[in-house]
Amino acid sequence: MLEVQKIFDEKMEKSISVLKEELQSIRAGRANPALLDRIEVNYYGSPTPLKQIASVSAPEARLLVIQPYDASAISDIEKAIMQSDLGINPSNDGKLIRLAIPMLTEERRKQLQKIVKKMGEEIKVAIRNERREANDKLKKMQKNNELTEDDLKRAEDKVQKMTDSHVKQVDEMIAKKEAEILEV
Numbered sequence: 001m002l003e004v005q006k007i008f009d010e011k012m013e014k015s016i017s018v019l020k021e022e023l024q025s026i027r028a029g030r031a032n033p034a035l036l037d038r039i040e041v042n043y044y045g046s047p048t049p050l051k052q053i054a055s056v057s058a059p060e061a062r063l064l065v066i067q068p069y070d071a072s073a074i075s076d077i078e079k080a081i082m083q084s085d086l087g088i089n090p091s092n093d094g095k096l097i098r099l100a101i102p103m104l105t106e107e108r109r110k111q112l113q114k115i116v117k118k119m120g121e122e123i124k125v126a127i128r129n130e131r132r133e134a135n136d137k138l139k140k141m142q143k144n145n146e147l148t149e150d151d152l153k154r155a156e157d158k159v160q161k162m163t164d165s166h167v168k169q170v171d172e173m174i175a176k177k178e179a180e181i182l183e184v
Contacts (some may be wrong), residue, residue: 004141005158008134012127012166019123019170023177026112030180031058031101036066041080043073050077054097066090066097104181112181120174124167131163 024034033056040047050056054068054077068074077097078090090097104112135156142152 004134004137005155005162008130008159009162011130012162015123015126015130016166016169016173019119019173022119023116023173026116026177026181031060031062031064031099033058033064035064035086035101036081039080039084039086041073041076043076050080053077062101062103064099064101066099067095068097071095109181113178116174116177116181120170123170127163127166127170131159134159 021037024032025038026035036050036056039050041050041053042048043053050066053070053073054066057065057067059065066077068077071094074092074094074097078092081088081090081097081099086099088099088101090099092098138147138152138155138159141147142149147155
């Protein structure tokens with residue numbers, strides 16, 4: 001019974017970590033190297049994550065600097081950034097690529113807020129699906145006489161508490177990101 005709870009707690013935590021990664025890649029008006037985590041560069045014919053072929057830093061609040069390990073990859077990196085959904089035009093000096101992060105418009109802030117809420121809802125649905133799966137497994141264990149009815153009730157209550165805790169965590173993360181987006 002405890003092992004079932006542990007497995008589903010880990011699955012719920014995995015959902016939370018996925019949300020953290022997704023939220024980091026959303027631009028909130030400040031330069032953050034994580035904005036470029038999803039960008040893949042066509043490097044020698046194969047899609048390669050940007051962070052594997054270049055270092056990314058944020059020397060100023062509205063500037064990202066990309067320094068490729070291989071100078072010949074600059075044009076490929078620029079192309080990948082322009083094709084991404086970031087909406088930022090890169091500029092390079094032959095050695096570095098600079099990305100000036102523009103101020104967010106009110107309309108764009110509202111769009112990002114909707115995207116963040118949608119991400120949160122998707123993760124909450126995933127967590128609730130894990131709860132359902134855990135309860136089904138516990139009921140099956142009770143049916144096979146591995147659990148008493150009292151143990152089943154206690155285990156279901158524990159799974160519900162885990163679910164509530166993770167959903168609350170998601171709500172807090174979403175609220176924090178929304179505040180960051182709306183911050184001027």
